[in-house]
């Protein structure tokens with residue numbers, strides 16, 4: 099929801115970044131305010147996941163210029179775990195499997211890290227269990243997922259649900275959802291979307307990365323950005339997503355070229 | 361295949377290098393043995409035979425293929441002393457090491473000597489013979505295992521003056537796990553030589569835990585020998601936890617012989633000692649015998665731990681499954697040599713060996729080598745070795761959920777180790793090890 103005076107949560111200015119000496123982001127600018135839902139679409143390899151990992155603090159990427167502020171603070175100076183505890187959440191395009199670490203333990207440790215950061219008392223196993231059961235219901239997940247190792251042997255769709263379960267527990271200020279819809283059947287998509295919608299408030303914001311307009315029927319974006327070659331090519335309303343689906347990315351490129359020519 | 365990580369350091373120059381000095385040093389160690397109790401006169405010829413055999417021997421050096429990676433120079437620099445009768449620790453001192461499941465099925469040894477006041481076997485069936493070697497004579501079993509002529513095994517045999525004996529009669533199921541607790545007082549550079557003999561007679565079942573712990577932190581030397589006889593169709597579960605003092609030396613032999621249709625499952629946890637060596641030998645002497653070996657070695661600082669295992673098949677239809685895991689930090693060094701022998705007669709056997717190693721520091725080192733000697737043609741024998749580091753992406757995944765980097769490393773290290781610890785079917789011991797693993801800094 100776009101509101102005039104809402105607070106700026108995330109401000110990315112002219113961001114460039116590289117990995118192993120290869121430039122990937124090339125002067126990207128984006129601003130997200132409280133209550134807003136943004137969608138980023140763009141061809142494979144345009145740098146969408148790179149952007150999401152840089153925001154979450156992955157150490158493999160080097161920022162070469164530009165700035166990122168989150169709630170007015172310099173995000174780039176913060177360690178990944180600090181960012182998470184301050185309210186950044188990334189649902190990974192490819193969630194990792196961690197054999198040997200039980201999902202329940204993992205969720206509790208993560209949840210309590212945040213509680214501690216907020217100066218709250220950590221929840222014991224019993225209270226946490228109650229909390230997590232409620233969140234499982236929201237996502238129509240089988241409690242048996244808790245006793246398994248993190249994502250180990252989960253199907254693609256189950257992994258995505260597990261990401262949203264983590265989001266539901268951590269209640270982030272900014273949720274970056276990288277292709278949360280890929281590999282989901284229509285029923286799962288509905289469950290996941292309504293989970294995300296239930297978690298959206300006027301105080302937080304969502305950044306969706308997707309290839310499919312279908313997701314945007316369920317989670318309605320306020321802005322749709324088209325990314326290519328490491329920067330935002332154009333920004334529009336949710337109708338832009340329909341255009342993209344119908345006409346492909348070449349059409350945007352051509353429009354841009356014309357706009358520059360004019 | 362030998363996976364070697366980082367360049368091997370120069371073999372430390374030590375003051376005692378010549379063969380003669382190593383032989384003289386060994387002779388000194390033999391002289392540290394305790395006198396025999398009267399009831400052990402039957403042991404006298406066994407001790408003297410070992411002394412005779414040792415005359416030709418010396419402490420091995422790096423030139424010895426079996427000791428290539430394990431330099432005993434620091435051991436040779438230490439002057440050990442014999443046991444002095446001292447005050448026994450009280451029950452409060454050992455209570456942190458006790459297992460609830462073995463409250464009335466434990467034998468406690470202090471510096472290798474049986475401590476009846478700290479032991480309790482009241483919960484075991486009367487038919488089981490259990491106690492000190494001084495009380496249970498086993499002339500037909502003591503020092504009868506194959507491989508008894510290895511030098512440190514002989515050193516122990518030459519000095520046998522006490523030990524733990526467990527004789528389970530045929531068709532007897534022992535419900536409670538038997539805890540053999542070896543407490544080192546650690547107040548001097550003592551030579552401690554624990555001895556264990558377990559016989560599981562035909563059709564019986566027993567689980568026992570050998571547990572090496574310390575109260576003090578002097579550089580004492582445990583030289584342990586354990587002999588296990590698993591008779592026909594018997595089943596033995598064996599847990600070995602080595603958590604010696606951090607400056608101690610620990611050299612041990614476990615020799616197991618398995619008769620036909622028997623099952624032997626061992627879980628080893630190596631945590632302590634500055635230098636440790638485990639020679640683990642399993643001899644399958646009958647058909648359709650099953651062996652499972654799991655081991656976890658967790659090292660930091662300058663620790664060195666070397667496991668040399670042997671699984672020797674002799675008859676058809678045997679199976680063996682071995683997983684050896686090492687987590688190596690700081691400047692520590694883990695060595696694994698896993699030998700599997702399948703002679704022509706041992707057709708239709710099935711063996712699998714996996715050596716998995718996690719290096720958690722750039723200066724840590726692992727040497728791992730499978731050694732398969734297969735002459736039978738109709739066998740399955742799979743083996744593999746991996747050396748890895750903590751994955752940056754896994755760490756990032758945990759950190760991206762607000763888990764700090766140090767704890768994330770601990771969690772991932774724990775995840776690597778837990779598979780082995782979970783093999784232990786004694787909850788209080790398993791939980792204690794899990795708690796230890798979940799706090800460890802890596």
Ligand SMILES: Nc1ncnc2c1ncn2[C@@H]1O[C@H](COP(=O)(O)OP(=O)(O)OP(=O)(O)O)[C@@H](O)[C@H]1O
Nearest residue numbers: 117118122141142143144145146147148149158191
């Ligand atoms: N760690 C890395 N090392 C080398 N190249 C990388 C690395 N990470 C990303 N890249 C490269 O950066 C470019 C952008 O990748 P990124 O994953 O951000 O694209 P994307 O827009 O998310 O694509 P997709 O739609 O396929 O998910 C690609 O060319 C990719 O190969």
Ligand SMILES: [Mg+2]
Nearest residue numbers: 146147148191
């Ligand atoms: Mg991507």
